[in-house]
Every structure is written in C-alpha cells, then in structure tokens.
Amino acid sequence: MADSTALFNLDDLDLLASWDTPTICNALELLMPEVPLTAYTTRPGVPLDGPFQPMIGAARVGTIRARSKPAQPAADRFDWYDYVHARELPTIVVLQDLDDQPGAGAFWGEVHSKVHLRLGARGCVTNGSFRDTDAWAPGFKMLGGCLGPSHAHVHLVSFGEPVSVLGMDVRHDDIVHADHHGAVVVPRDCVKRLPEAVERIAAKERRTLELCDASDFSPDLMRRVLKQGHIH
CATH class of the missing domain: 4.10.910 (30s ribosomal protein s13; domain 2)
Structure with a gap:
C-alpha cells in the first residue's frame, strides 16, 4: 500500500469530517471546476438511522452477490478482514452488490458491523442491503441501498479492484468522505487544500x-x- 501520510495525516482527515459532504463537494468544485459525475454518489442511499456525522477514511473496496450460491469459490473472508484492517489511516468499506437487483441478501448486520468497527473501519457505503438495525454496532456508520431481512446467499466475489457504488467510482485507498447526503472521493492532493x-x-x-x-x-x-x- 502507498504511503498514506505522504500528503496528509489523520488530523487532516479528521478536520474534513468537521464539514458535511455537500460542503466538501462545494469546496472540491472550487479546486476542481470539472469534478466528474462519477466522483460522488448520484443515486440515493439509505442512512442507518437518519442524519449522521460525516465519516472519512481510506477506501477498502469489494464486491458481493446474494441472489444465488457462488458458481465458483467465494473470496476468503479472512483475507478480506486482513484487507479491511486499518493501519496508517481509518478505513471506509465501499461494497458493490453485483446482482442485477441489488439487496436480496445483506452482508451487513449486527455481527459484521461490530467486526468491521473493531478492524478500524468507520463505516460503509454500499448499494446492497443491511439489517439488524436495532442491534447495530454503535459508531459504525452506514449509507446503504436498502434495508432487508435476510442474508440469502450473500458472499464476497472479490476485493481490491475498482467498484462503482450508487454512481460513485472508487478504487483501493481512495479517500472517501460520506454522510447521510451521500459520498464523494477526495483527491489526495486536495486534502490539505480543502x-x-x-x-x-x-x-x-x-x-x-x-x-x-x-x-x-x-x-x-x-x-x-x-x-x-x-x-x-
């Protein structure tokens, strides 16, 4: 992984969490008048429990499916946990549900919200579903595609490769800022200028x-x- 502290540090990121995501988008437009439409979410997401304070971190990206059992061996969840684990900076999981109709099965619930919180992830942005909202790990934030009751056949397909979630294109280690309004990728060279x-x-x-x-x-x-x- 590239040196995350080469251009900024954790204090710089936490300062950006002082402002909501629309404000960050406004400032990015000032620094980059041609912010691409794929740099931020353009489809609505469902926040876990209404408005929430912004989160920011280094993206950990992956893909899932849930409508049918895996046709080939699923990605190893233990390797995934190693991948998500925060080291230099806190992480944010950006998880793309690849099914034609996303949300049939929830990867996220009571267990995985707590596991990922303990791994150092601040939250998740996904087009997939989530559940167990009454038993959710306090402090783990979620902007998801929908609520759903079942995990169905949910399984990891891959991780580490670029994803597209709610219209936003994200790569491994991108800096993602998100709240209940949506999410945006913050170019690394803009962090200290914002x-x-x-x-x-x-x-x-x-x-x-x-x-x-x-x-x-x-x-x-x-x-x-x-x-x-x-x-x-």
Missing part, C-alpha cells in the same frame, strides 16, 4: 445570506450579488 476552499465558499455564502436579511432585499440586489460569483 479547509481554505471551504472557508472561501462559506464567506461568500455568509455574505449572500446576510443580504437576504437586508431590508432592501430585491431581485436587483441578487443580480449584483450573482455578478460577484456563483452561489449555491
């Missing part, structure tokens, strides 16, 4: 919101604001 970009965006938005409270607010006032730059 706080300043966040403040620039916030300053512009504060000015706009202040003008909205002005006694002389009008369409003409908004036209003048828009001429000074785009607002969200």
Whole structure:
C-alpha cells in the first residue's frame, strides 16, 4: 500500500469530517471546476438511522452477490478482514452488490458491523442491503441501498479492484468522505487544500445570506450579488 501520510495525516482527515459532504463537494468544485459525475454518489442511499456525522477514511473496496450460491469459490473472508484492517489511516468499506437487483441478501448486520468497527473501519457505503438495525454496532456508520431481512446467499466475489457504488467510482485507498447526503472521493492532493476552499465558499455564502436579511432585499440586489460569483 502507498504511503498514506505522504500528503496528509489523520488530523487532516479528521478536520474534513468537521464539514458535511455537500460542503466538501462545494469546496472540491472550487479546486476542481470539472469534478466528474462519477466522483460522488448520484443515486440515493439509505442512512442507518437518519442524519449522521460525516465519516472519512481510506477506501477498502469489494464486491458481493446474494441472489444465488457462488458458481465458483467465494473470496476468503479472512483475507478480506486482513484487507479491511486499518493501519496508517481509518478505513471506509465501499461494497458493490453485483446482482442485477441489488439487496436480496445483506452482508451487513449486527455481527459484521461490530467486526468491521473493531478492524478500524468507520463505516460503509454500499448499494446492497443491511439489517439488524436495532442491534447495530454503535459508531459504525452506514449509507446503504436498502434495508432487508435476510442474508440469502450473500458472499464476497472479490476485493481490491475498482467498484462503482450508487454512481460513485472508487478504487483501493481512495479517500472517501460520506454522510447521510451521500459520498464523494477526495483527491489526495486536495486534502490539505480543502479547509481554505471551504472557508472561501462559506464567506461568500455568509455574505449572500446576510443580504437576504437586508431590508432592501430585491431581485436587483441578487443580480449584483450573482455578478460577484456563483452561489449555491
């Protein structure tokens, strides 16, 4: 694995968790005006228990199927656990359900939420299903495709190779920021630059919101604001 601390460290990542994922996306647009649509989720995900505080970590990617028994030997779960285990940085699991209709069987529930939390993963982003929400490991965050009652024939197909989850393309060790709104891949060379970009965006938005409270607010006032730059 590449040196994760070459460009930033854990403190830099945890600082980015101070802001929600839409704010991170806004700041990325400032640094990278042409952020590709595949860099963030474009299909809705289901949060475990409503809104949750952002998570950020190095991606551990894998694929599953659940609708039928494996036609060939499944990937070894013990090797998977070694792969997910956090070392230099906390991890986030990004798991793609390859079935034509994802969600028939849940990989995630009471047991795997606790196992992965203990391995140092902060949470998961998946298009697959999850269950056991009343017995979920506290602190392990989830943005999934749907709730489901059964694990069916769920099995690991592969891991370590690129995946696409909820419209977002993710590779091994990508930095992923996620909350209940969705998830985004943060380029490594942007991690330390994002706080300043966040403040620039916030300053512009504060000015706009202040003008909205002005006694002389009008369409003409908004036209003048828009001429000074785009607002969200």
